[in-house]
Amino acid sequence: MTGMNARGRWLLYGVLTVLLVAVISPFVWMILGSFKTQGELLQSPPTWWPHTATLDNYTQLFSRLNFKQYFFNSTVVAVAVTAGNLLFCSMLGYALAMLDFKGKKALFGVVMGTLMIPGVVTFVPLFVLVANIGLIDSLPGLILPFLAAPFGVFLMRQFFLGLPRDLLDAGRVDGAGELRIFRQIFLPLAGPALSTLGILTFLGSWNNFLWPLVVAQQEKTYTLPVALALYSTGQNSTQYGLLLAGATVVVLPVLLVFLIFQRRVIEGIATTGIK
Amino acid sequence: MSTTTEVTPRGETGSTSPSPRAGGAGRRPLGEGRAAWMLALPFCLLFLVFTAWPVVQSLFMSLTDTKSRDLRSPFSVNVIGFDNFTRAFADPVFRKAALNTAYFVVIGMPLTLGIALAAAVALDKGITRFRSTFRLGFYTPVITSIVAVAVVWRFLLQEEFGLINTVLGWVGITGPNWLGDPHWSMPGLILMASWRNFGTAMIIFLAGLQGVPYVLHEAASIDGAGAWQRFRHITLPMLRPTLLFVSVTTSIGYLQFFEEPFVMTNGGPLNSTISMSMYTYKQFGFGNYGYAASMSYIIFVVIAIVAAIQFRLLRDNT
Amino acid sequence: MRRTSAMAVATIAAAALTLTACGRNDAGSKATETGKDVSSGKATGTITVWAMGAEGEKLPALAKEFEAANPGAKVNVTAIPWDAAYQKFTTAITAGTTPDAAMVGTTWMGEFAGNDALDPTPPAIDKSAFFDGAQKTTEVNGTSFGVPWYVETRLVYYRTDLAKKAGYDKAPTDWDGLKSMAKAMQTKAGAKYGMGFQAGGVGSWQSIMPFGWSNDADLTKDSGKAYNFDSPEVLDAVKYYQSYFTDGISDKAAPATPTTEPDFKSGRVPMFVSGPWMMSAVEKVGVKKDQYDVMPIPAKTKSSSFVGGSDLVVFKKSKQRDTAWKFIQWLSDPKTQVKWYSSSTDLPAVKSAWQDPALTADTKLAVFGKQLETAQAPPSFPTWEQVVAGFDTEMEKVTKQGADPAAALKTVQQQADSIGTGQ
Known part of the structure; x- marks a missing residue:
């Protein structure tokens, strides 16, 4: 802790703690709310601690939901999408950052352009396309269109730009092939960026609602968020307790993934940058 | 340790300068260009299959009078050129939505990025204990269901019993009716969006900060540089590629600002929080696909211009 | 990068333009279809x-x-x-x-x-x-x-116990009666607001139009070929609805999420207009079955609803x-x-x-x-959702800012005419 005295550090802890409380309170409220009755959830002003704690929301949720199936679908989709993005985005991101080749600028333009197009405008044409190639009502239909997102390419490119170029030249001097330089020298250094991309991609895929809803023709292809939405909102009413219980159940795997990947970020410190 | 000058990120200009060819080129099994395209292949294939055609079709749609009933025969519609675009610019609601979006981005983006960067630096270098607790805590808004967020924030922003107004009351300020008053609804949503999104920017900043060698800080503080000076002259320049990434992606997200007004205000009161994306979404809902597509591409152009400005500003200036 | 993508966009657009200039084969107004018979016997x-x-x-x-x-x-x-x-x-x-x-x-x-x-x-x-x-x-x-x-x-929900306090044993059957009752809820039964009308915004047509239909309003004209918002019947209803806000009987600054159920229970707002699902909703927050009742939409000419x-x-x-x-x-x-x-x-x-x-x-x-038996549905034009969104926006100005109902309906009608019925 160079350059910071004890008082300054305490002050910083104080500020961060206040911020932390402000920031996590809705999350805490969501979990507490999942144990409340509909009546209590509609009270004004809202309560913090459940007056009459109930497990009803959870028992209802699990008895009405084919939970295993939906959990399985969500996991397969999110893991596949995350793996694809980690691999493909780091490949192209590296090429765009470190290598020289014809069409590089145009390719980067395509990546950025794709990133900037509002998804809502291509939604219907994309669905028709996916329907025409017969991917509807299948897990590949949920995975393939999201396997290499421009967001990830851009993230990895920016990260690789921050790495020293000497490593590339050194690898070439040693006679290593281009792909080997990427695989054995640069990829191991990309831990923090890959972890970040992993967290963000997993979260995005796990929470994706509209696309799985539209692609699934039968309930057996539903993912968790789609299935949860089934019971919580009606035409004219919302079952807040069920909704919050569902949201809590959905968020747990995300928390786990966050914790796992975050550890990699810390481990990454030891191996990244200048040794 | 001796390579401190080389670790400076090269930003945009670096990518255009020809890379120094190392000796012994003949031994390389794969040319640089071939290797690059091999690495690009999966993305390009997926792009060609799943993005290119929908983009072409939606672009075409923006130049036609396509309504939802035409979608089954997308090419038997009337091409009306740029009529949709001129119509959008004359549409008072769209203009209002554009102003709202600008308001949101201009205030919301610096706020979000400022908090995110401050939190990231504090967690990276400022403190030593409970790091992972704070990191996880600051990330929870991102993973909390928008429904729970909406319920809690409506409570926070309430006029009478709202937490924010209660706190303001302690220092003698009478808080406004945040969501009910057209002047205060947007500030309320900006606050909420910053709260919701700073966690994402924070973890990307944290990843970027791992690339800033600690030895540089050590050397500088031996030379007597204060914390702010080190941040300004070491951390910030090293962080430039990350900064560019975060600011570009945040501006893309914020220019497509949608979820917060959608769950909180539905664009009201009196259209004070309707955004360009939300209005576009509504037009899609009404089945005006041609018109909505043209508005989408107006948003696209705005985003591209804003991104281009950021690429210029944050380019490496060495 | 910018130049490249701009060029790509131009090329693509040009390609798309040459792809087609077919135009729509305008079917015009479709002829009435008749359903085919269904075969007899068991379903298979x-x-x-x-x-x-x-x-x-x-x-x-x-x-x-x-x-x-x-x-x-x-x-x-x-x-x-x-x-x-x-x-x-x-x-x-x-x-x-x-x-x-x-x-x-x-x-x-x-x-x-x-x-x-x-x-x-x-x-x-x-x-x-x-x-x-x-x-x-x-x-x-x-x-x-x-x-x-x-x-x-949609019906009018009201708290019977509070209505008694306000001097009402029986539900009123006309517009004036309803308004006096809501007013009495405030003056005699301690309500903050007598009636929980929605202050414009999305879906508010569902609580305004029941009054229009109770005044014989017809939302179509020219034998069902066009929208008809600026009729005297709708205008009456909107004026009536607005008067609740100008007289302070309904809340202009109603929150973004209505707190209908808790307000009904506490007696803060003891009346509102809504559908049958509200019965179980208000009972869930603790309103007893004999504490409230529902009444038909009061009539100007004849009672009707949505x-x-x-x-x-x-x-x-x-x-x-x-x-x-x-x-x-x-x-x-x-x-x-x-x-x-x-x-x-x-x-x-x-x-x-x-x-x-x-x-x-x-x-x-x-x-x-x-x-x-008398409730009505809006016209089944494909553009209804879009047109009524304009209506909802104008009604927000009428209730919150006291805009002139006649001018507001004229705006709605103009928008509706330019959008068309979509048929």
Whole structure:
């Protein structure tokens, strides 16, 4: 802790703690709310601690939901999408950052352009396309269109730009092939960026609602968020307790993934940058 | 340790300068260009299959009078050129939505990025204990269901019993009716969006900060540089590629600002929080696909211009 | 990068332009379609049915009985969340991946039928068996596509105990009576606001138009070929609605999320207009059954209200059209409708089902049943949602800013005229 005295550090802890409380309170409220009755959830002003704690929301949720199936679908989709993005985005991101080749600028333009197009405008044409190639009502239909997102390419490119170029030249001097330089020298250094991309991609895929809803023709292809939405909102009413219980159940795997990947970020410190 | 000058990120200009060819080129099994395209292949294939055609079709749609009933025969519609675009610019609601979006981005983006960067630096270098607790805590808004967020924030922003107004009351300020008053609804949503999104920017900043060698800080503080000076002259320049990434992606997200007004205000009161994306979404809902597509591409152009400005500003200036 | 992508955009656009200049083969106003007959005998084959939310969850049990009566038939129900159900339908119609039959929201009928996606109702189904207003939701351009499945309508909810305090033993039956009652709730029964009207914004037409229809308003003119918002009848209703806000009986700055149930329980706002689902909602927050009641929308000329609910349709693409219709016919049977009511609490769309003791026993329900006889649906134009969004926005100005109702309706009418009916 160079350059910071004890008082300054305490002050910083104080500020961060206040911020932390402000920031996590809705999350805490969501979990507490999942144990409340509909009546209590509609009270004004809202309560913090459940007056009459109930497990009803959870028992209802699990008895009405084919939970295993939906959990399985969500996991397969999110893991596949995350793996694809980690691999493909780091490949192209590296090429765009470190290598020289014809069409590089145009390719980067395509990546950025794709990133900037509002998804809502291509939604219907994309669905028709996916329907025409017969991917509807299948897990590949949920995975393939999201396997290499421009967001990830851009993230990895920016990260690789921050790495020293000497490593590339050194690898070439040693006679290593281009792909080997990427695989054995640069990829191991990309831990923090890959972890970040992993967290963000997993979260995005796990929470994706509209696309799985539209692609699934039968309930057996539903993912968790789609299935949860089934019971919580009606035409004219919302079952807040069920909704919050569902949201809590959905968020747990995300928390786990966050914790796992975050550890990699810390481990990454030891191996990244200048040794 | 001796390579401190080389670790400076090269930003945009670096990518255009020809890379120094190392000796012994003949031994390389794969040319640089071939290797690059091999690495690009999966993305390009997926792009060609799943993005290119929908983009072409939606672009075409923006130049036609396509309504939802035409979608089954997308090419038997009337091409009306740029009529949709001129119509959008004359549409008072769209203009209002554009102003709202600008308001949101201009205030919301610096706020979000400022908090995110401050939190990231504090967690990276400022403190030593409970790091992972704070990191996880600051990330929870991102993973909390928008429904729970909406319920809690409506409570926070309430006029009478709202937490924010209660706190303001302690220092003698009478808080406004945040969501009910057209002047205060947007500030309320900006606050909420910053709260919701700073966690994402924070973890990307944290990843970027791992690339800033600690030895540089050590050397500088031996030379007597204060914390702010080190941040300004070491951390910030090293962080430039990350900064560019975060600011570009945040501006893309914020220019497509949608979820917060959608769950909180539905664009009201009196259209004070309707955004360009939300209005576009509504037009899609009404089945005006041609018109909505043209508005989408107006948003696209705005985003591209804003991104281009950021690429210029944050380019490496060495 | 910018130049490259700009060029790419230009090239693509040019390519797209040369691709087609076909233009739309304008069908003009479509002729009335007539439904084909359905074969007689038992239903056979497998059909897929989409249904939303709770209906999607409870329908399979009922469908089992249909399968038992028709051994060769199988019904696969796919439950769909209400959230984004509309998008699911429109994309399915676009890509031709529709199910055989489905439950659809009443206000979607115009658009889906306009997309040529729906099969006209076969003549064997007796259209007069349904509530008139509900049956009208299935009719697009003179053709009926599908049948009403279940219905809902809007009534005035009020706290009977507080009404007594305010000097009301009986519900008023005309506009002035309702307003005096709401006022008395404030002056004598301690209410902050007498009436919980929605201050404009999304969906507010559903609480304003019941008053319009109770004043004989017709939202169409030129024999159903155009919208008609700036009629004297609608104007009266809007003026009446506005007066609640100018007189301080309703809250101008109503919160973004209405706190209807808790406010009803605490007596802060002891009256509001809503549908049948509110009965269980207010009881859930602790309002006792004998503490409140419902009354028909008070009349200017005759009491009327808004009728909503869901319809059942068969898609044109269905390969099992006959079986799908037989299933729907079976669901419209009064006996099935009563059974469905007891498992889902959805109100029957078939009039004769209301004679069943299961429904007559509840006095509040009976008021809904009575109101349904006169309740009306908005015109089934494909552009209705868009036009009424403009209405909702203008009504927000009327209630919150005291804008002139006549000018507001003129604006709505102009927008409606420029958007057109879409037929």
